[in-house]
Amino acid sequence: MDVSESVITVESLTKRFSRVTALDDLTVDVPAGVVGLVGANGAGKSTLIKILLGLLPATSGRASVLGLDVATEGNRIREQVGYMPEHDVLPPDVSATELIVSLGRLSGLPKTAARERTADILRHVGLYEERYRPIGGYSTGMKQRVKLGQALVHDPRLVFLDEPTNGLDPAGRNDMLALIQRIGAEFGTAVLVTSHLLGELERIADHVVVIDGGRLMHSSSTAQVTGTRELLLVEVTEQAPALAAALTAAGAVAVLRGRMVEVEIGADSIYDLVRDQVVDLGVGLIRIEQRRHRIAEIFRAAGELPGSKDEAHAG
Amino acid sequence: MPDSPPPVPAGPGVIHDIGYRHYDGPRLGRAAIVGSMFWQSLRGAYGLGRTAKSKIMPIMLLVVMCIPALIIAAVVNGLHLKSLPLPYTRYAMVLQAVIAILVAAQSPQMVSRDLRFRLTSLYFSRPLRRHDYVLAKYAAMVCALLVLLLAPLVILYGGAVLAELPLGGETWRFLRGVAGAVVFALVLAGIGLLIAAFTPRRGIGVAAVIAVLLVTYSAVTVVQGIAVDQQKMMLAGYAGVFSPFTLVDGVQVWLLHASPSTAAGPPGTTGGLVFLAVTVALAAGSFGLLVLRYRKVSIS
Numbered sequence: 001m002d003v004s005e006s007v008i009t010v011e012s013l014t015k016r017f018s019r020v021t022a023l024d025d026l027t028v029d030v031p032a033g034v035v036g037l038v039g040a041n042g043a044g045k046s047t048l049i050k051i052l053l054g055l056l057p058a059t060s061g062r063a064s065v066l067g068l069d070v071a072t073e074g075n076r077i078r079e080q081v082g083y084m085p086e087h088d089v090l091p092p093d094v095s096a097t098e099l100i101v102s103l104g105r106l107s108g109l110p111k112t113a114a115r116e117r118t119a120d121i122l123r124h125v126g127l128y129e130e131r132y133r134p135i136g137g138y139s140t141g142m143k144q145r146v147k148l149g150q151a152l153v154h155d156p157r158l159v160f161l162d163e164p165t166n167g168l169d170p171a172g173r174n175d176m177l178a179l180i181q182r183i184g185a186e187f188g189t190a191v192l193v194t195s196h197l198l199g200e201l202e203r204i205a206d207h208v209v210v211i212d213g214g215r216l217m218h219s220s221s222t223a224q225v226t227g228t229r230e231l232l233l234v235e236v237t238e239q240a241p242a243l244a245a246a247l248t249a250a251g252a253v254a255v256l257r258g259r260m261v262e263v264e265i266g267a268d269s270i271y272d273l274v275r276d277q278v279v280d281l282g283v284g285l286i287r288i289e290q291r292r293h294r295i296a297e298i299f300r301a302a303g304e305l306p307g308s309k310d311e312a313h314a315g
Numbered sequence: 316m317p318d319s320p321p322p323v324p325a326g327p328g329v330i331h332d333i334g335y336r337h338y339d340g341p342r343l344g345r346a347a348i349v350g351s352m353f354w355q356s357l358r359g360a361y362g363l364g365r366t367a368k369s370k371i372m373p374i375m376l377l378v379v380m381c382i383p384a385l386i387i388a389a390v391v392n393g394l395h396l397k398s399l400p401l402p403y404t405r406y407a408m409v410l411q412a413v414i415a416i417l418v419a420a421q422s423p424q425m426v427s428r429d430l431r432f433r434l435t436s437l438y439f440s441r442p443l444r445r446h447d448y449v450l451a452k453y454a455a456m457v458c459a460l461l462v463l464l465l466a467p468l469v470i471l472y473g474g475a476v477l478a479e480l481p482l483g484g485e486t487w488r489f490l491r492g493v494a495g496a497v498v499f500a501l502v503l504a505g506i507g508l509l510i511a512a513f514t515p516r517r518g519i520g521v522a523a524v525i526a527v528l529l530v531t532y533s534a535v536t537v538v539q540g541i542a543v544d545q546q547k548m549m550l551a552g553y554a555g556v557f558s559p560f561t562l563v564d565g566v567q568v569w570l571l572h573a574s575p576s577t578a579a580g581p582p583g584t585t586g587g588l589v590f591l592a593v594t595v596a597l598a599a600g601s602f603g604l605l606v607l608r609y610r611k612v613s614i615s
Binding site (some may be wrong): 050053055075076078079083085087088089090091092093094098102103105106107108109110113117120124150154155186187188 | 334335336337338340341342343344347348351352355364365366369428432433434436437438439440441442443444613614
């Protein structure tokens with residue numbers, strides 16, 4: 001798939017419910033690949049997905065998915081996209097295989113194809129012998145995999161994944177994120193994945209769209225945002241402010257972050273500089289860690305971090 | 316690179332990753348999708364493709380429904396009777412408790428389960444239109460009821476043919492019984508599904524359906540008894556409109572010339588038309604309300 005091609009186009013989209021405005025004049029182009037849609041709870045993410053699936057009429061504005069108009073061609077869109085809902089949607093009394101075969105048939109797959117695709121997709125999402133057991137006995141991580149599997153069974157060109165890491169422990173979260181990355185890279189399926197956590201999506205997304213209060217705050221490729229500057233995180237036993245000051249005096253760009261100091265890596269000589277300054281101060285060095293700028297820091301700097309606002313808008 | 320699998324280190328017992336395969340085969344249209352929903356639901360009503368436990372109730376009801384028919388068929392043949400002791404059109408009225416239990420048990424199975432576990436989110440995000448979902452469910456419930464209603468009629472007819480009762484008259488009466496069964500199925504399926512669609516909790520759905528079907532019947536029977544006792548035949552006749560079973564029985568009496576199973580059938584042509592109109596309104600109204608109900612079901 002051509003990465004530069006837009007899979008979703010949204011133009012001045014507004015959705016008003018009786019008391020709240022869920023989407024407010026939103027205009028954004030979503031490219032192929034893995035795209036993160038980030039916003040606090042109630043920022044309008046789920047409302048946007050419902051409109052893009054052709055299941056909720058917009059108050060004004062236009063949107064198209066895979067070149068199809070959401071207002072008039074909803075059914076054709078739903079033939080070609082997959083949707084993984086945020087909430088628990090699985091019946092406990094059937095097995096993953098039975099459920100996904102029947103859902104595959106509802107997406108228009110013939111019987112044999114539905115069975116083959118179900119076996120394939122369950123293997124890809126990492127469900128093996130347990131796929132014949134009733135879903136009621138599955139762990140949260142396994143249930144999330146079933147939900148992901150049903151969204152992919154009909155080989156969609158685009159999948160909407162609504163908060164796929166919700167309720168997972170850190171290890172399960174990493175597995176799920178790796179799986180999503182694979183869907184984008186290996187399957188060649190376009191992915192729009194939502195999260196209220198910016199940090200987890202920037203690791204796997206090629207592009208991040210941030211919305212808040214139904215408005216676009218930010219849309220850019222992650223490489224563009226996070227690839228600019230490399231940072232060195234220095235943690236010392238004491239006197240972190242003095243270290244920051246000393247590094248700044250020596251010509252480095254250093255910022256104090258609690259007990260740690262963040263230093264921009266301009267040249268390789270920065271490592272020697274940090275070592276020398278730590279030795280000069282006579283403090284203990286706990287760790288030196290290299291990391292990339294996080295998208296969140298850009299918002300933190302601007303005082304507009306998604307997730308910092310808690311008031312609920314329409315879901 | 317969607318089609319080239321990345322090299323995976325192979326160890327003992329490791330499943331080789333053969334990479335993702337795209338689907339290039341046919342994608343079926345609306346009829347196949349609705350048909351799939353219909354079959355899945357119809358099979359589910361009799362527990363097919365589900366656990367052994369969920370087969371017990373419907374299969375038992377089907378057996379109970381057929382036993383009297385088998386006995387009648389045996390008696391007709393053994394005693395060389397000249398006609399069936401129980402007309403086809405009265406069979407459903409006599410065994411209405413069995414039918415009511417199936418409607419009460421399987422309507423929630425058919426619709427409340429999808430609402431309760433929010434399976435509707437997975438359905439409606441697919442190319443399955445909401446009114447097509449209602450259509451598939453309604454058709455499946457009607458067919459599930461027809462299996463229950465027609466099986467004993469077929470047994471009775473088989474018994475009658477075997478006993479060499481006059482074939483022409485018997486076939487005509489059997490077909491009228493089939494027509495009556497269709498009306499019963501249309502009305503009962505509509506009522507059952509409509510109640511179940513508003514009660515996501517299965518137990519409440521079961522109780523509500525039983526109450527509507529059997530409590531109204533008892534009430535109508537009591538009112539009719541009192542009315543007949545006081546020579547108020549008009550009141551006795553129209554009272555039948557207020558319970559699903561007596562309503563359909565009234566339609567059978569007026570339209571199919573069946574013998575009434577209640578104290579009084581619909582009074583005259585006006586009465587018959589009223590019964591028919593209420594029946595049509597009930598079936599069509601249930602369907603319409605179901606469509607409206609599902610228009611409001613959100614996907615999240």
